[in-house]
Amino acid sequence: MNMSGLCEKSFAVATKFSNFYGGGDVVWSENGERIYCLNNTEVSAINVSTGQLVRAYGTTVEVVENDLTPANKIEGNEDDQLEDEIPCFSLSPDNTLLVTAHRSGLLRLWSVESGKVVKLWKGQHKGPIVKVQFSTCGKIICSSGADSSLRIWDYVHSTCMCALREFSGPALVLAFHPDIKRKEVYAAGADNTIYCWNYAEKRLLRQMRGHLSQVTAITFLGGENGCDYLASVSRDKVLIVWRLADATQHKVIPMFEELEGVACLVKNNNSPDVLNVVVSCASGALKLVDCKTSKLTTLTEDTSQEFRQLLHCKRSEQLAVITVEQNILIYEATDESVAANKLECAKQLIGFNDEILDICFWGENDRFLAVASNSKNIKIYDTEANMNCKIASGHNDTVMTLSAAGGTNLLLSAGKDLSICLWRVNPNTFTLNCVARNNSSHTSTIGCIAFGCNTAAFFASVSQDGSLKVWNLKKNKDAPHSFNLKYSALSHDKEVNSVSFSPNNKLLATASQDKTAKLWSADSNALVGTLRGHTRGVWCVRFSPADQVVLTSSSDCTLRLWSLATLTCIKRFEQECTVLRAEFIDYGKYVVSAASDGLLKLWSIKTNECVQTLDAHTDRIWSLAISTRSGKCFYSGGADSKLIQWQDVTTVCRNDEIEKRAELVQQEQTLQSLLHQKKNLKKAFMLALKLSKPKTTYNILSDYVRERNTEPVRELINALNSDQRVTLMEHTKAWTTNSRHCKIANLVLHYLLSDCIAAPTEHGVPGMRNVVEVLTPYLQRHHKRVNELTKELMFLEFIVNGI
CATH class of the missing domain: 1.25.40 (Serine Threonine Protein Phosphatase 5, Tetratricopeptide repeat)
Structure with missing residues (x-):
């Protein structure tokens, strides 16, 4: 069989991580397996163990018939419905239904399993719906509108049971009493008062006044039967335990900082004096409150993140905290950990990456992946533990660049705060520590930083002020590591975008917006040569791991290969738009390039042709990370907040093509045999088609x-x-x-x-x-x-x- 024309090199998407949380409601399923997050025009269902998107609700408006409702017809422009923003949602207690409120005023009831709409109705509020909540029995829905009214919906019978207006709204906090027989709904109004209605009798039962600022969360204390007490937290820095029988304050506990969430950890005990309550503080801490002694105990270490919501999953005995940066931190909240007054962060889910500026592999065997997004924090993913994430805080402004020393657990980071930080990771405990720092390394934003090839003894940094600095990294007895400036040079007239060391660490290359790339001696600030030819700024420069050539990518939509011997351009690859990043792959045989149109292209150096175009991003691709462990995968990240793993599927594609060719030859032989025998022409006709x-x-x-x-x-x-x-x-x-x-x-x-x-x-x-x-x-x-x-x-x- 002719083997010519087979797939030369091919990559495919292995995993994709994109934004799944844009702020707003977050709900945890009862079994603890999924977390549902609001993401603008859809609700994302996330698998907690893998961090992967399972399903998105809101991207389709298909209505199906079932026992709940006859077929509903959706009228209007389909494009308008697909873009109908979702301000809030709620999950039923049995996790089978999900209700979403839309900016258009519609309420949609979704089947969690099928992802289809099973009910659709108009909310009848005079304005947008700001909050929805399922009842404890799961058959009633309460909606809160900006018109300062609550509406109770019996969606099974398609009726509005009542409209409650005796409060100052809108209500941003809603809760049904856990006891189904009590038929009570609680709402925290704009006047900092908690209201309680009996929705079956349509009357206001009680009002609980005591907070001086917005009530952010409430929770019922005790088991499902009883729950005669209620705990509420507010931004007035006070936790109040209420006695529901007479709507009086049982205990007022000052917290001395703004509170965003509250959860009760003890089950089936109706006495508030033996209950432990956990609150989330805006400063970024979880605190245990002893309702009897008012004793406060900090359960978590400083995370340098502001907390917002607090969720509790009783079955998995875990707490989930939502931060201002749309990250979800999951803590183990077993009886033993609470008794020890220390909650360990079991997992961190990154709900919103913003613009990914740089990524790199880190650690032995490229186990960890470091990500710098439009944030002062660095996200570290463990690729061997379902992409479990840790957040490293140390910079005061946006981190722009990262670099890891091959075969070590050291990572360099730098950015707009003009500082360079050195991080060390413990692979056994997955803990991060900043072991060295230089706060005045440059006078302008540091655009790129790079360790020497396969060594942590020295590194280079370049800045927007056009300077190049080479540093020695030394270990001292007093301090684990320290930076010593080896030499500094004014490398370019304009900002420098990239720096890279040669495989033997004797040369380093810089690329600048002045349309040139320059070669420097790594031992001194001597200029070896200048690579001229690009007509616009050069974004990236890399040395080949196998040949004496240098690769550059530019805004003139080209990639160029330069000979180190003659400093001339020997190959040129043309793309349709600005090439922001380029890396050698497969031991220097191919080049993968990332462009501003969101396309990745794989180039064969031997044939000078584009082997494959990879289309998975929707915006500029800023960064690439090539795994040196096997050379079979790489990651890409860009302005669309997507972090995508690409896997080498060349062998699979070739085997599939060989099988298809063999099958095609067999079918053609069968066809010729049928035509020659002039038997079963019907089969021959079908085979010819x-x-x-x-x-x-x-x-x-x-x-x-x-x-x-x-x-x-x-x-x-x-x-x-x-x-x-x-x-x-x-x-x-x-x-x-x-x-x-x-x-x-x-x-x-x-x-x-x-x-x-x-x-x-x-x-x-x-x-x-x-x-x-x-x-x-x-x-x-x-x-x-x-x-x-x-x-x-x-x-x-x-x-x-x-x-």
């Missing part, structure tokens, strides 16, 4: 027509499925353009059109209208030619009869 052989299908049909037997032709066409009819129609188009084949084409077209008219839904061919429009001029010409021939034959018959 599958192999897309117009000449063979024409010969089979013409044999029937030559015998003046068109009934088998009708039977063959009637036995075709939709795909086969499309293929036959394509063949008919080709036949119609030739007068020698038009007879068979007209016959086939007659049967196809007859079936379409008789049963348009069953035998309809996609694009039939366009096909008919294309074929009409040819058919008219053939008809005119046949008429002329008929006239000539009639004239000839007249002459013969007259002799």
Whole structure:
């Protein structure tokens, strides 16, 4: 078999991490397996263990029939509905239904399993809906509107049970009493008061006043049966325990900082004096509150993140905290950890990455992946533990660049705060520590930083002020590490975008917006040479790991390979837009480039051709990270906040192509055998359609027509499925353009059109209208030619009869 033309190199998406939380409501499923997050126009369901998106609700408005409701019809522009923003949502207690409120005023009830809408109705609020909540039984929904009203919905019977207006709204906190028999709904109004209604009797039962600022969360204390006490937290820095029987304050506990969430950890005990309550503080701490002694205990270490919401999953015994930066921190909250007054962060889910500026592999065997986004924090993913994430805080402004020393656990970071930080990770405990720091390394934003090749003894940094600095990294007895400036040079006239060391660490290269790349001695600030040729700024420069060449990428939409011996351009690769990043891959045989249009291109250095174009990003791709462990995968990150892992699937693609070729050869042999034996022509006709052989299908049909037997032709066409009819129609188009084949084409077209008219839904061919429009001029010409021939034959018959 001919092996030419097989796939040379191919990559495919292995995993994709994108934004799944844009702020707003977050709900934890009862079993602890999923977390549902609000993400602008959709609700994202996230698998807690893997951090992967399971399903998104809101991207479709398909309505299905079920026992809850007859089929509902959605009217209006479909594009408008797809962009209908979701301000809030709620999950049913049994995790089977999900209700979303939309900016248009609609309420949609979704099936969690199928992802389809099972109910749709108008909210009837005079303004947007700001909060929705399922009841404890799961059959009632409460919606809170900006018009300072609550509406209680019985969605099973499609009725609004009541409208509650006796409060100052809107209510941003809603909760139903855990006891189903009590039929009570609680709401925290804009006047810092907690209201309680009996929605069955439609009357206000009690008002609880005591907070001086917005109430941020409430929780019921005790088991499901009873719950005679309520705990509320507010931004007035106070925790209040309420006695529900008379709406009085049982205990007021000052917290001395703003509170954002509250959760009760003890189950099935109705006495508030033996309960422990955990609160989330805006300063970034979880605190345990002893309701009897008012003792406060800090349970977490300083995370340098501001906390917002607090969720508690009783089944998994875990707490989830949502931060201002849309990250979700999950803590183990077992009885033992609470008793020890220390909660360990088991997992961190990154809900919003913002613009990813740089990524790099880190640690032994490239186990960790460091990500610098538009933030002062660095995100570290453990690729061997389901991409579990840790957040490193140490910079005071946006981190712009990262670099890791091969084979070590050291990482360098730098950015807009003009400082360089050195990090060390403990792979056993996955803990991060900043072991060295230089706060005045440059006078302007540090655009790129790079360790020496396979060494942590020295590194280089470049800045927007055009300077290049080479540093020695030393270990001292007093301090673990320290930075010593080896030399400094004004490398370019404009800002420097990239710096890289050669494989032997004797040279380093810089790339700048002044349209040049320069080669420098790594030991001194001596300029070795200048690479000129780009017509716009150069974004990236890299040394080949195998050859004496340098790779540059530029805003002039080209990549260039330069010879180190002659400092001349020896190869040039052209793209459609600015090439922001380029890296060698597969031991220098290929180059992968990232462009501003969101496309990745894989180039073969040997053939100077683009082997593959990878399209998964929707915005500029700023960074690439190539794994040196196996060379079989790499990551890309860009302005669309997507972090994508690409896996080498060359072997799989080649095997698939070989199997397809072998199958194709076998099918062609079978076809030739059937045609030679002239047996089972129906099977031969089907096989010819599958192999897309117009000449063979024409010969089979013409044999029937030559015998003046068109009934088998009708039977063959009637036995075709939709795909086969499309293929036959394509063949008919080709036949119609030739007068020698038009007879068979007209016959086939007659049967196809007859079936379409008789049963348009069953035998309809996609694009039939366009096909008919294309074929009409040819058919008219053939008809005119046949008429002329008929006239000539009639004239000839007249002459013969007259002799």
